[in-house]
Amino acid sequence: LALGPSSRFLAKKGATLRLTVSERARVTIMITTKVSGHKVKGMCKATAKMGKRCTLTVRKRSLTFTGVSGRNSFKLRVSSLPPGRYTGILTARDATGRSSKPVTFTFTITKPKKRK
DSSP: OBOSSOSEEETTTOEEEEEEESSOEEEEEEEEEEEEEEEETTEEETTOOSSSEEEEEEEEEEEEEEEOSEEEEEEEOOTTSOSEEEEEEEEEEETTOOBOOOEEEEEEEEOOOOOO
8 A cells, every 4th residue: 555655635636545456346445533532421522521531533534446456546535624634444345245454544634835
């Protein structure tokens, strides 16, 4: 798995995701981020104001691509995500239903530069 030249990019422009699969497969990327919260009755809640501090992993987006046997290249565009640090969890599932081991990668969406 390769995420282009850098793991920092503008959401609008995206990044190129390069990967190799051994056979035709459905490739799914689950994008998550971590948010701070507080524990309420043993559960971490992002909206709670009181309680012990905790960190919650929140699913932001799920993307699906069809990969062919060999090298693949996909454009990872996430224009609806605000600037921040994210984690992608990539899995591939073949026609018989077998899944690959999850591959985890992190990336940062940067703020666009202001024009003068």
